[in-house]
Amino acid sequence: MDRVYNFNPGPAALPLPVLKKAHSTFLNYQDTGMSVLEMSHRSQEFEEIIYGAEALFKELAGVGDDYRVLFLQGGASLQFSMIPLNFLRNKSADYVLTGMFAEKAYDEAKKIAEIRVAATMVAHNFTGIPRQDELDLDKNAAYLHITTNNTIFGTEWHYIPETYGVPLIADMSSDIFSRPLDYSKFSLVYAGAQKNLGPAGVTVVLIRKELLEHVPSSLPSMLRYDVYAKNDSLYNTPSTFGVYLLKLVLEWLKEKGGLTCIGKLNEKKAALVYEGIDNSNNFYQGHARQDSRSLMNITFRLPTVELEKKFLTQAATAKLVGLKGHRSIGGIRASVYNAMSSEGCEKLAEFMETFRKHHG
Numbered sequence: 001m002d003r004v005y006n007f008n009p010g011p012a013a014l015p016l017p018v019l020k021k022a023h024s025t026f027l028n029y030q031d032t033g034m035s036v037l038e039m040s041h042r043s044q045e046f047e048e049i050i051y052g053a054e055a056l057f058k059e060l061a062g063v064g065d066d067y068r069v070l071f072l073q074g075g076a077s078l079q080f081s082m083i084p085l086n087f088l089r090n091k092s093a094d095y096v097l098t099g100m101f102a103e104k105a106y107d108e109a110k111k112i113a114e115i116r117v118a119a120t121m122v123a124h125n126f127t128g129i130p131r132q133d134e135l136d137l138d139k140n141a142a143y144l145h146i147t148t149n150n151t152i153f154g155t156e157w158h159y160i161p162e163t164y165g166v167p168l169i170a171d172m173s174s175d176i177f178s179r180p181l182d183y184s185k186f187s188l189v190y191a192g193a194q195k196n197l198g199p200a201g202v203t204v205v206l207i208r209k210e211l212l213e214h215v216p217s218s219l220p221s222m223l224r225y226d227v228y229a230k231n232d233s234l235y236n237t238p239s240t241f242g243v244y245l246l247k248l249v250l251e252w253l254k255e256k257g258g259l260t261c262i263g264k265l266n267e268k269k270a271a272l273v274y275e276g277i278d279n280s281n282n283f284y285q286g287h288a289r290q291d292s293r294s295l296m297n298i299t300f301r302l303p304t305v306e307l308e309k310k311f312l313t314q315a316a317t318a319k320l321v322g323l324k325g326h327r328s329i330g331g332i333r334a335s336v337y338n339a340m341s342s343e344g345c346e347k348l349a350e351f352m353e354t355f356r357k358h359h360g
Contacts, residue, residue, distance in 0.1 A: 008322030099150030
């Protein structure tokens, strides 16, 4: 197959074995005579898919029956509103601003109630993650919200902040299940699936059950986490084929050895590209501080915009695609999510060195 190395930030690459399995069942899923795309979400076959996906997600996360997994729609962007609507309860909340999507979450919450900025990296152009002692936390906050990986700027939290009893909520859209984490320290985790878990159209929420007891009944049903939990994510028609693909990705992750194994692989992959930056005699200049570098999104600049355009053109010719940086900051961005192969990172590192030798 004439496939490229897909470094797009999302929708992003999916594991090839997952695509092949989905292809093999596309017209006839388990001898039902129909595709999952055509299947009723109330059917036994689909219920097995969605219940299986929840069980496998909790197994990989290492959490028990005190959590639910919800499969929603609206992307992470809808969660920016749902979270404060469901959990503020006449309180304030703390937000840490480490990038554009962290700011968007904060901006949406501000429309609902008065909230606080516990820390911001805007003055540093979002080049790093604040230390624990830089967090100004309110012990009475309804929750602390962080964005664990910042896709645009290429920074990532490498520790879980101590909240001193305040519920911790995290947008993990771009690094969920990329490494082992103690998920029991989070009260709620959410992720748009299209970066590291599956296709666009599915949003995953891991939520501690005790939070569901405090959702205001006055909210519209489609904005209530407890309604989705009570109905096993089947209150309305979910993204059925998206949930199926996500389940296949979870199965692939388990077969790869789970989060510990994928985390080690991701460290090696990212190191290949970061070494290309660090050994370039400043021809490539990384955006993120070394202590905050993302394993998922590697961002860097070249000496001139003209060279960056040439880099992207020649990279595409070499079947390295999706490397253009976000329009807000420009430059180059290599998104090396779970589905990106080691070979892809090796090819990119080799291309970077060849390009530097010709243009440095």
